[in-house]
Amino acid sequence: MRGTTVLPGEGNSGWPGEEGMPTHRLEVPMPNTLPFAIGTFDTIGPMSRAAFPHRHTFHEIVHVTGGTGSHVVDLARYVLRPPNLCFIAPGQVHHWENATGLEGHVILFTDDFLLDHPADREALRGPGRGCWLELRDEAADRTARLVADLDGEYRAGAEGFPSVLRALLHVLVVRAARLPARHPAAAPPAPRTRPGSVAADFMALLSAPEDPLWSVRGCARQLGVSESYLSETVKASTGRTPGELIRQARMHEAKRLLLRTELSVRQVAGRVGFADPAYFCRFFRRETGASPGDFRHGHGDIHHDHRLESIARARPSA
Incomplete structure (x- = not known):
C-alpha cells in the first residue's frame, strides 16, 4: 500500500474545505x-x-495508550481514558477533538485481509460498530x-508473516468482542427514521453465507424498501452506493473462493452471480488487474516493500 487517496468520483482529496465528505481508501496498486x-x-x-x-x-x-481529548464516531463522543481500543468500520464518519x-x-x-476469517467482517460491522473499549488489567496487558x-510481524516481514x-488480527477481534463497550459521553439524538438499520440489514444481506443477493433491486425487494430509498440510506450511512458495495x-467472495477452495473459475463465477465465465474474467481483471487464474496462482508473492511508510498526503498548493 502506498497511501490513502479518495475514491474516484467520491469525496475530495481528503482535506477539509473542499466539496464533498473527505473519503480515504488504502491504495493497493498491485493484486x-x-x-x-x-x-x-507518528509513522502512519x-x-x-x-x-x-x-x-x-x-x-x-x-x-490508544496515552494522550488526552476525545474521539467522535458517528456523532458519539468518547473521552480518552487510556488504554482504549476503538473499532471504526468502513463508511463511519469520525474525527479527533482536542487530542x-x-x-x-x-x-x-x-476486507480482503479477512479472507481467512470471513465472519470477522460481520463482527467488525455488527453491534460493535464504532465500539470504544476501556482496557483494564489482564485485558489491557493481552x-x-x-x-x-x-x-513486530509487520515490520519484520519474515517468511509467512501475512498468515x-x-x-x-482474528484473535484481537474475537477477544475484543467479549469485552463490554463503553457508552459515549454524549449520545446522538434518536433518529426519526431507521436508515442506519436499513443500511445494516443491507450489509448483512451481502454477508449472508447462503444465497447472497447480488443486485440492488433484489436487496431492496428483500428489505421491503424502494431502490431509491435503499440507495439514499446506504450512501448516507457508508459513503458508498449499494452498487459499489x-x-x-x-x-471479496470471488477472491475467497479462488484462494480457499478448489472450485474451477467457471464454478466460482456461478457462485458470485455470473452466468458467463468470460464476462466474470473480464470483470475480475478490471477490478484487480489480474485474471482469476493469475490471482489464484500468484497470491502470496508479497512485495518486499509491503510496509506503509505513511498515509500522509501533501496538502494541495494554494
Whole structure:
C-alpha cells in the first residue's frame, strides 16, 4: 500500500474545505500487495489523528495508550481514558477533538485481509460498530501484547508473516468482542427514521453465507424498501452506493473462493452471480488487474516493500 487517496468520483482529496465528505481508501496498486498496515500515530501520519470529520473505505482499529481529548464516531463522543481500543468500520464518519499527546498504534486493513476469517467482517460491522473499549488489567496487558506482536510481524516481514498477521488480527477481534463497550459521553439524538438499520440489514444481506443477493433491486425487494430509498440510506450511512458495495462483496467472495477452495473459475463465477465465465474474467481483471487464474496462482508473492511508510498526503498548493 502506498497511501490513502479518495475514491474516484467520491469525496475530495481528503482535506477539509473542499466539496464533498473527505473519503480515504488504502491504495493497493498491485493484486498481491498486502492490504494491511500498522504503525504508531507518528509513522502512519497526520491523517491518523485528523481533527476534521472524514470517512474511509477500510477498517481502522485504534489502540490508544496515552494522550488526552476525545474521539467522535458517528456523532458519539468518547473521552480518552487510556488504554482504549476503538473499532471504526468502513463508511463511519469520525474525527479527533482536542487530542494531544496521542500514543499507541493504528491498524488499517481492507476486507480482503479477512479472507481467512470471513465472519470477522460481520463482527467488525455488527453491534460493535464504532465500539470504544476501556482496557483494564489482564485485558489491557493481552491487548498490548497482541498489538506489539502485530507491529513486530509487520515490520519484520519474515517468511509467512501475512498468515501470522491474519491470525493475530482474528484473535484481537474475537477477544475484543467479549469485552463490554463503553457508552459515549454524549449520545446522538434518536433518529426519526431507521436508515442506519436499513443500511445494516443491507450489509448483512451481502454477508449472508447462503444465497447472497447480488443486485440492488433484489436487496431492496428483500428489505421491503424502494431502490431509491435503499440507495439514499446506504450512501448516507457508508459513503458508498449499494452498487459499489455489491461489487466489492462479489469480488471479496470471488477472491475467497479462488484462494480457499478448489472450485474451477467457471464454478466460482456461478457462485458470485455470473452466468458467463468470460464476462466474470473480464470483470475480475478490471477490478484487480489480474485474471482469476493469475490471482489464484500468484497470491502470496508479497512485495518486499509491503510496509506503509505513511498515509500522509501533501496538502494541495494554494
